Amino acid sequence: MIKSWMALKMDVHLENSPLSRKLGVFVALSQSEVTVLNGLHQRRRTFVAGRDLVDQGQSDQAAYILCSGWACSYKLLSDGQRQVVDFQIPGDFLGLRSVLLRVSDHSIVPVTDIEVTEVHAADLLDAFAKTPRLAAAVLWAASRDEAIVVEHLVGVGRRDAGERLAHFLLELGTRLTLVGMGSKAGYACPLSQYMLADAVGLSAVHVNRVLRQLREKGLLTFRDGHVTFDNYAKLIEFAQFDRSYLDEIGPLLK
Amino acid sequence: MIKSWMALKMDVHLENSPLSRKLGVFVALSQSEVTVLNGLHQRRRTFVAGRDLVDQGQSDQAAYILCSGWACSYKLLSDGQRQVVDFQIPGDFLGLRSVLLRVSDHSIVPVTDIEVTEVHAADLLDAFAKTPRLAAAVLWAASRDEAIVVEHLVGVGRRDAGERLAHFLLELGTRLTLVGMGSKAGYACPLSQYMLADAVGLSAVHVNRVLRQLREKGLLTFRDGHVTFDNYAKLIEFAQFDRSYLDEIGPLLK
DNA sequence: CGCGGCATTGAAATTACTCAAGGGGAGTGG
DNA sequence: CCACTCCCCTTGAGTAATTTCAATGCCGCG
Secondary structure, eight states: OHHHHHHHHHHHHHTOOHHHHHHHTTBOOOHHHHHHHHHHTOOEEEEOTTSOSBOTTOBSOOEEEEEESOEEEEEEOTTSOEEEEEEEOTTOEESHHHHHHSBOSSEEEESSOEEEEEEOHHHHHHHHHHOHHHHHHHHHHHHHHHHHHHHHHHHHHHSOHHHHHHHHHHHHHHHHHHTTSEETTEEEOOOOHHHHHHHHTSOHHHHHHHHHHHHHTTSEEEETTEEEESSHHHHHHHHTOOGGGGOOOOOSBO | OHHHHHHHHHHHHHTOOHHHHHHHTTBOOOHHHHHHHHHHTOOEEEEOTTSOSBOTTOBSOOEEEEEESOEEEEEEOTTSOEEEEEEEOTTOEESHHHHHHSBOSSEEEESSOEEEEEEOHHHHHHHHHHOHHHHHHHHHHHHHHHHHHHHHHHHHHHSOHHHHHHHHHHHHHHHHHHTTSEETTEEEOOOOHHHHHHHHTSOHHHHHHHHHHHHHTTSEEEETTEEEESSHHHHHHHHTOOGGGGOOOOOSBO
């Protein structure tokens, strides 16, 4: 009897959508909560690489959960410079902040072709009313995203070019590993050196030089759409990488 | 009859705590919600300037609402460098992310002596269950905080020293004006040039030089604990300051 | 074949940092 | 009251990091 119930529960978890998998990390979700959650984002959409999904200043936007591919959140300055705020990988929210603040403070562009599921603001708010624990879970997810941005700020503000690039690529590797798309050996990375430059706040030329230095030091290789960690332990020490801000330490709400 | 009810409602709003004032911006709070909210943070505490409230890595921490004074959230690197993530002014949350992620990814130190009210994680989660709209409101507040960090990242990553400092001081001015502590003329600012340097990712020496340039250009004066906007319009243009990410455009949830 | 995007490298220019020194004010102890 | 210290602000000079400008090669694609 107990066994079959557990099997049922397992099944629920096995057929997890990217969203319930993400939120389940923070809050142990009941079956009914998973059902509400899955009802949230039925509509599946695809977008092609390079064409903006959301533009800075746009309002009344939906949020998305990224199912496959990479996306990029960035802000443009009026003189044409760009700062990449973060890259999103499968399982991440896209544009959650835009929905909550009603006006998007940033733009989002798919780095590769992507698949997403759409979440409407009204549905999300309804779901909060039905199952408050969901709200807590979303708040957790948002906090973790914020922790990533904060660590990014630290890198851009206080790490030199080498440490900064190494740290950034290590972080991406760790996040990808959590969703099964990377390992301590490396990962497939669709970013150009230009995008990388706009993320770490350096010029593309300098990124190129620093990547060469990292390669010559035997730390990592960035080439042909692939990041290879040539010496993971040494790299972590070099970049002073502490992954604790990325750790998903299990449900706080049982 | 109606009149007296409205007077009562007004009273409730007049005796707003910093927390209900903050959250009321995002969600129209009913009287009962305000009551729940005020029950959340009864305990008032004070801390002296310079002694850390929360340390990086610490767990099981309470969150706070800042009632008076300035605080500073920062991260330390192992080589002793510091990056200030943000300064908090009255009405801001302190350490909300620390509570949600259970382990603090940053430290918090009072810049001046401060008064706060304490919010315990468990109480906050209880309150979410009672009044889900509160959860939405807290999520909004967190999103706005994140928008501030994102804009900070843009400044550190892509603005030169002058624009960066100008933008940063303008942002603080706008936030202070929203809580009645500043104007287009300027504001009282308890920050040292060292703290400012750790916020904008420059050396203190360079901050000093750049502040002089801003003064000599007739844009702003930073002196004796006071920021004076010598030419607000010109300064905004110089810094390419767009305040929309700070705007509190009224309740989304009616 | 020509074109555009990306990667690579050199050289010069700029920005920001480090080191060093000195001044002023607030607090403290003699 | 004075000497002393500490913290913060200020300035100069030399150095290091990073950018800009410029040129070249590679590759995929129409």
